[in-house]
Amino acid sequence: MLNDCAPAFLARLAAALPEGTLREAEPRHLTEPRGKWQGRPGMVALPRSTAEVSVILRHCHAARVGVVPQGGGTGLVSGQVMAQGPLPLVLSLERMNRLRGIWPGENTLTVEAGMTLQAVQEAAAAVGRLFPLSLASQGTATIGGNLATNAGGTQVLRYGTARELCLGIETVFADGQIMSGLKRLRKDNTGYDIKDLVIGSEGSLGVITAASLRLFPQPDQRLVAVLAIASPAAALRLLRLAEARAGGLVSGFELISRQGFDFMVETGLPGRAPFAEVPDWMVLIELGLPRAMEGEAVLAAIYEEGAEQGLVLDGVIAHSEAQADQLWALRESIPDANRRVxxxxxxxxxxxxxxxxxxxxxxxxxxxxxxxxxxxxxxxxxxxxxxxxxxxxxxxxxxxxxxxxxxxxxxxxxxxxxxxxxxSAEHGIGRLKVGELQRFGDPARLAAMRAVKTALDPFGILNPGAVLPLE
Amino acid sequence: MLNDCAPAFLARLAAALPEGTLREAEPRHLTEPRGKWQGRPGMVALPRSTAEVSVILRHCHAARVGVVPQGGGTGLVSGQVMAQGPLPLVLSLERMNRLRGIWPGENTLTVEAGMTLQAVQEAAAAVGRLFPLSLASQGTATIGGNLATNAGGTQVLRYGTARELCLGIETVFADGQIMSGLKRLRKDNTGYDIKDLVIGSEGSLGVITAASLRLFPQPDQRLVAVLAIASPAAALRLLRLAEARAGGLVSGFELISRQGFDFMVETGLPGRAPFAEVPDWMVLIELGLPRAMEGEAVLAAIYEEGAEQGLVLDGVIAHSEAQADQLWALRESIPDANRRVxxxxxxxxxxxxxxxxxxxxxxxxxxxxxxxxxxxxxxxxxxxxxxxxxxxxxxxxxxxxxxxxxxxxxxxxxxxxxxxxxxSAEHGIGRLKVGELQRFGDPARLAAMRAVKTALDPFGILNPGAVLPLE
Structure with missing residues (x-):
């Protein structure tokens, strides 16, 4: 049973930390984007180092005080806000945002958890590399949060989810023990995959403090088109066709329905479908190709072959980076329209x-x-x-x-x-879907999850009530 | 503390299983390729279904009898043979070798654990798809064993290890509970990554009985060359150059030293380096390209640019599939030469x-x-x-x-x-490297591994003494 994060405990903890590490939680520490849950006023810890995270968790573990780890707070399933139960300590990684190292020749970098996704992308781009994880909230979302939730986004088709982009993590377990796992290795078969267990656990098995990530060559050319398609079934056949023609180098394949554009009109957003008559279904396709391929010819071949097979009805191909960005912006404005409706x-x-x-x-x-x-x-x-x-x-x-x-x-x-x-494909369970997971999850898997939770966090201090129900 | 797999226990277990499921273990169940460890005469269980695996584990769990799960028995670290401690029951998945389903349009298939890797490759090829996991022992090694050990092999660079090729597993836990996790989903963020925890656990956290795997389009062209290189450092620069030119479609990049060819001469193997004067260092490079790329031109450009930069000294390019196979056969004969020496x-x-x-x-x-x-x-x-x-x-x-x-x-x-x-990059820990892992492993990670093992297999019946030492 957990205890409230009470003044006496906070006084002890404050004495063990540099001044200014514990503060009153600000609104951003107590809210989530969908506004369904609201955290209660309390304290937030803002460590600057892994050692400080360890001190915080050791104290919370000893005092049975819950901890809600936070990155950028952009998650959509209330994993970052605890509205009920004993009052927790919020643990924000926002001040741990250093680039620890970058190795362009091996296509890796090591960053602290509080770095925003966009800053990670920019660090990679600065040395001519690509960090492909990409999602709408990347300016605010942190890489630690991305890993804790195994974020997906728009480039998973080619590059994988956050888990697949991560080579190693530094983690602090519930009792304060630090796992130094920042290996920059493509292959490492030395025992159980604790890394991937913590990744995706939404802060409930360990707090990720840093990560070593995979980088990729930047494609020489990016080809983007929005194609009107006959049906979702046609879209899937088109995807297989595109993968064959482009040698698997399809990096985006997004379905768009007419409803999204209707919502933009209805809510006064500027986005319009790039067709005179808006089709029921469209796909945005992106290819990332080497210069040894004739990009426009490859895209044209996909279009023409798709049209011959009755899959593609019409299409708009970007002829510049700016046009490509505009087509992506259309896709990215759909969630805005949804929110307005x-x-x-x-x-x-x-x-x-x-x-x-x-x-x-x-x-x-x-x-x-x-x-x-x-x-x-x-x-x-x-x-x-x-x-x-x-x-x-x-x-x-x-x-x-x-x-x-x-x-x-x-x-x-x-x-x-x-x-x-x-x-839950990419958003996770958080607190929003805990009931659904209990209802729909495989019983043996749920039992294994509970056993692992109890093994790694016996008092249940880490993100209480997220992923699994409070016991 | 475990008990011997004794006659009274075997009699009870036999009564719960179809006749012929329990047999005397044959030599293949008690040996490993390096001949360092030898199992003791005993019994092997040969279930035909997941339900039978469950019955076997439930009985072993209740009676505290150790179980040594086995696939093709090709592992190199003695994970498949228990030479000491209480006599275990060997559990061979060899009779569970069915193809449960194949979905070419979604690039997936579901197979039972006892299917050989080569049979999985052939099932994929029969529908025009590629299952890229590839290693020397693929005619004997089973997919269940490949997953239990997170096998690597020659195509990891492009396609990943066994873990990355697996979408879902069916597993039986130590107490006999069956986890039905054969989802054919690219994204599934519903709680802890139990799948990847069992994968790579070398049979010590659960017995994998079936798996859903990712397939890929077959590349239109395969380009293979053996290049003489200036040094290992030059090889790595060449790899980055090749990845940039080929858009990341480098599927093999194998280092070969002159010593390997010297051993072939010394031991009377027929393989010879494809150069008049054998260089100190060579790489075998393989590209898998779509037909929209001019394969030979791309490879020639890599060669020439590499030569200009002083990385490549000489080279032999395969001009047919047969020649490509011959170059790979040279690479694959190095372990034979090693064994002879x-x-x-x-x-x-x-x-x-x-x-x-x-x-x-x-x-x-x-x-x-x-x-x-x-x-x-x-x-x-x-x-x-x-x-x-x-x-x-x-x-x-x-x-x-x-x-x-x-x-x-x-x-x-x-x-x-x-x-x-x-x-251990790809072979695993087995029993051979248990001591090394204890010595070199991160203490917090080892503690987490032990906690997970105890949580999922409280009596320690699954592959006792593999990965972690017997307690």
Missing amino acids: GSISSHDVSLPISEIAEFIDTAPARLRQLADIRINCFGHLGDGNLHFNLFPAKGRQRGDYAAEARALSDLVHEMVVAREGSI | GSISSHDVSLPISEIAEFIDTAPARLRQLADIRINCFGHLGDGNLHFNLFPAKGRQRGDYAAEARALSDLVHEMVVAREGSI
Whole structure:
């Protein structure tokens, strides 16, 4: 059982830390982007070193005080905010944001957890390399948070999720022990994969303080197009065609539905579909090619072959970096439009590729038996990852759906699970989906998760109530 | 404390299983390729289904009887043979070798653990896809064993290790609980990464009974060359050059030393270096390219640019698939030559890329201060993975080095660890390197490993003494 983070404990902890390390938590430490959960006023620890993180956790462990680790606070499942239970200490890594080293010749760098994703990308670019993890919140999100949540984003198709981009981590466990695991090795088969266990544990098994990451050559050319497609099934056939033509160098393959552009019009956002008549379905495709390939010819061949097979109906190809950025900006403005409309419920699901088209075709009718809704289905189609979000019918408000919201959300997840999909593709479990994971998760896997949690954090001080329910 | 796998226990277990599931262990169940360890006569269980694996483990768990899981038995660190301690039951997955499903359109397949790696490759090829994991023992090694040991091999540079090729596993835990985790999803952030924890645990955290694996498009063209290089440092610069020219589509980059070819001559093997005068160092490079690239031109450009920069001294380019296979066969015959000479000690190490050249340059002199030896250093240079093997001086035998063998091996590992390298890049820990891992491993990581082991296998029945020492 945990204790409140009370004044006597804070006084002891403060005495063990440099002055200014413990402060009153600011609003950014107590809120999350969807505004569903609100942290309670309390204290935040702002360590500057791994040794200080160790001191903090050792004290919390001894006093049975919960700790909520935080990066940039951009997570969408309330992993960063604890609204209930004994009052925790917030642990922000924001002051640990140094570049510890960069080795361009080996395509690696080592950074502290509090560095923003964008700063990591810029450090790589400064030596002519690519750090490919890319997501809308990268200016605020930190690499530590990205790893704690195994973030995905738009380049997973080619480069993998945060976990796959990470060679090693430095972690502090619940009892304060520091694991020095910053090896910059592509291969290291020396025992259990503790690194990947902590990555994706959302701060509930260990606090990541630094990471060694993989870098890549920057592609010589980036080709981007938005293609109008016949159907989601056609999009998937087009992806296989594109991968074959481009030798696997497809770095983005994003599904966009007409609904996204309709929402932009409706909410006054400037984005417009790059077609006179907006098609029902589009894909944004990005290729990253070496100069030994004739980029525009490769993209044109994909387009033409796709058109011949009836997959592609129309298309807009970027002829400059600026145009490429504009097409990506259209894709990135969809979440803004969604927020303005206000969703009844949002779903970050993944499906086996062969199940996606049928899911997209049949799910709406089943959901509309429950309520008159609109659906914006978009996302990282190449990864089988859909953001499948439900919205009020035109002229109605999200509040009008209070009675049906839960049933709608449950039905989405049930349809996904029935197709062997995932109820959280890239956002994680946080506190928002703890109940769903308990309901839909494999029992043996949940038992193993609980056993591992108890083994590594016997008093349950690390991010209490995230991923697994409070015991 | 474990009990012997005794007749009364076997009688109870036999009664719970189909007839013929329990048999006398055959020699293949009790030996390992290096002949260093020998299992004791006993029984082997040969289940045909996951349910039967569950029954076996449930009984062993209840009776505190150790289980040694086995695939093809090709591992090089004695993970498959238990020579000491209470007599275990061998659990061979060899009869669970079905293809459960294949989905070419989503680039996945699901297979049982006992299928050989070669059979998995062939199943993928039959639908025009590539399963890229590739290693010398693939005709015997099973995919379950490959996953249990997180096997590497020759295509890691582009496609990753066994872990990275696996989307999901079905596992039986020590108490018989079955985790049904065969999801064919590229992204699934629903809690702790139990899959990757079991992968690479060498059968000591769970028995993998089936796996869902990633497939890839088959490259349109394969380009292979053996290049004489100025030095290991030059090879690494050449690799970065090749990656830039080929857009990252370098699928093999193997270091070969003159010593390997000298051993072939010495031991009467037919392989000869493809150069009139054998250079000190060579690399085998393989590119897998789409037809939109002019393969021979790309390879020629890498060669010429490398030559201009003084990295490449000479080269032999394969002009047919048969020639490409011949060059690979040369590389693959090095371990045969090594076996015939007979090593004093073998080392499967990895190093940060920026440390490799200096290691290769300076380690021999330090080792030769201890004894007059020959060194064959070769391997997966692109991954930072060297097979760094020590051999007797000409005219001497491995037995002559009994006094120095341990000190030589220790010094190799000390030099690797001092450079933040790994003492086991791809072979694993097994029983052979348990002591080394305890000596060189990070204490906090070792503590976490022990805690996880105890949490998931409280009586220690799964592969006792592998990875971690018997308690």
